Amino acid sequence: MASGSPKRGVKWFAVLLVVAAAGFAAWWFTGDARKAPEPLNTVEVTRGDIQLLVSATGVLEPSNYVDVGAQVSGQLETIHVRVGQNVKEGDLLAEIDPTVYTAKVDATRAQLKNQQAQIADRKAQLRLAEIQFQRQQNLYREEATTRESLQTAEATLASAKAQLAMLEAQIEQTSSTLRAEEANLGYARIYAPMDGTVVSIEARQGQTLNASQTAPVLMRIANLATMRVRAQVSEADIGKLEPGMRVYFTTLGDPDSRLYGELDYIEPTPEVTNNVVLYNALFEAENPQGKLLPNMTAQVFFIQKEALNVLRVPASAVQGNTVQVLDAAGNPQAQTVTTGISNRVQTEILSGLEEGQEVVLVSRDPRSGAGGNPSFRGMLR
Template identity: 45%
Template sequence: MAQLDLRRPARKLGRKGWWLLGALLVLAAAIWWLLPRSAPAPTRLTQKVALGRLEKTVTAQGSLAPRDYVDVGAQVSGQISKVYVAVGQQVRKGQLLVQIDPEAYQTKVDSDHAAVDDLIAQREKQTVSLALARQQLVRQQGLRQLDATSQEALESAQAEHDTAQAGLQSLAAQIAKARATLQGDQLSLKYTRIFAPIDGTVVSQTYLQGQTINSSQTAPTILRVARLDPMTVEAQVAEADIPQLKPGMRAWFTTLGDSQTRHQATVRQIKPTPVTTNDVVLYTVLLDVANPGQSLMINMTAQVFFLIDSVAGVPVVPLAALKPLALDGRHYRAQVLVNGQLQNRDVEVRLATRSQAAIASGLKPGEELVLSSQSSGKRSNSNSGMPPPPPGG
């Protein structure tokens, strides 16, 4: 019986054997590549539907200003001799604020009094002269009737009487003029004392004590007195948003220093004349806001939100999770997970903003809304691609 000689070395593969081995490896790789494989389970991002509140707003930038204020000016020229108040001080209507040096105006008033008194004295003297001229005229008229005097003497007496009477009338007019001058100078003297026109707060001061003001051309403003409750927000609104606004509508705003506090306001007026800034047409909208604690101050920056519409107690979801079905902005399609299975839902939107939607029907609280869905694998089964190259060469 023949025996295998284990000491004999194995036969080496020839060139043909190596090519055969390579072909087998390529065939095995191709079969592995073409074998059907199940697609990886998709990864879905979901969110539970919850009830909430949604507001649709128009935003604008604005600043705060007092609603009621008065610029307290000077009606006479002169040096400010005394300022009785300071910026920030509360004042009452009729309170003395500023004293302008009254000396020059007091001198005019005294001179006017003297002029009036002098004219009154002249009027009394002229009254006596008129009485004497009247007596002379009556005497001459009697003598003329008796033919005891000449016609020339009668005419002379008549002329003296008329002259005295005209002089008396002239003095009466001069007295009236002097009294008018006196009244005007007394008014100017009164204007040297400047009083608060309203209850409020001194919010600015232009002239200081010792400065000289000139009111000959314009009335210079010395102080501004303002009521700080209520305040006004002057918001600059783009022309595209103006048709949505109207007087009386609600709004709210936050300030630059306190973005967490909402201040409720009401639209009072939309000014008809726009301003143009960097080729953008803006309209000024005035809003009134209560300020009982005076925490709101002049020129504070305000981020204003005009409330166009709002809804509460309805499902609120991300708008990006909905697919529009029509151009009416109300009908959409959503996907929800029910027992692990995708389900399409037609939903109706009650109110939508740029990022969220309030649902009128089609979704219920607690349901799993699919926000996005994508495969976790990089490749699914496909016969279109070339197999990878075999190992080796």
């Protein structure tokens, strides 16, 4: 019995040693005091541009266009252009059957010729009446004719003058009618009123046009060299805009290309859609390559403020007027800075930092409390 006691003591000591080692290991690997800190999330201070933007959605439309209509009625005989075709001012676009208008012009011209022939006869009769009246005056002075004959000659002369004046008035009226008929005949041929592109054709060959009340629209010609962007801006942002401010936009087909312009004006009357109040802000953009087309959707950005080629850091790195920078040993240190504009993504640094310095990004994880990188707070404790 006595000889067995030391062996049991050694065994118990070994067991206790193992339990203690296990407990120490558990404490070492799971205890907060020995927990390895998480790596800091840092980023370099860079130099670049910062823009404070007001965004909106817009639609493209031609800056200048004309709806080409028909001024006379009739059957649309020929359309000489197609959609997308470029035209010059004066190019023939379409023709209406001119048969009726040609007949009217011919009839009026014939009437005018008849009246012109009559006026030659009236002038001859007037000349004869003047001669007879002069003869009667001479005879009356010599008492070789009666006063009644003189009065008759005088009345004949006055009648000849009146008939000539009446016929001259009829000729003026007929000439005016002829000009109108010739104009209507000319309107049967429709010409381009401006340089541009045919963006739509509303009529079809063979269609009968009725221009007695309103001019039927045949097609639209637009100047696509300069486009207008009509952007709809919410009432919450419209007060941030003013004419002359810079603006750029992208299209769905080319989202990487920015096209710039200047805000021209804001329409004062809003559009209300589903209880949302939107104001139209308009500006123009050059379209030398013709890639911008009517009714394209544009993502518009009005530049409220901008800072070019400035020091900047992510907005999440700035807390008040301080940032956390890494020292030579890699430990975070609070650094006071002066900030400029911020667009919620990046913040301009006016002083306090240099390009290339490492700053700590502050986490917004709700599990970390009021804010701040959990690993960073662990290192500060």
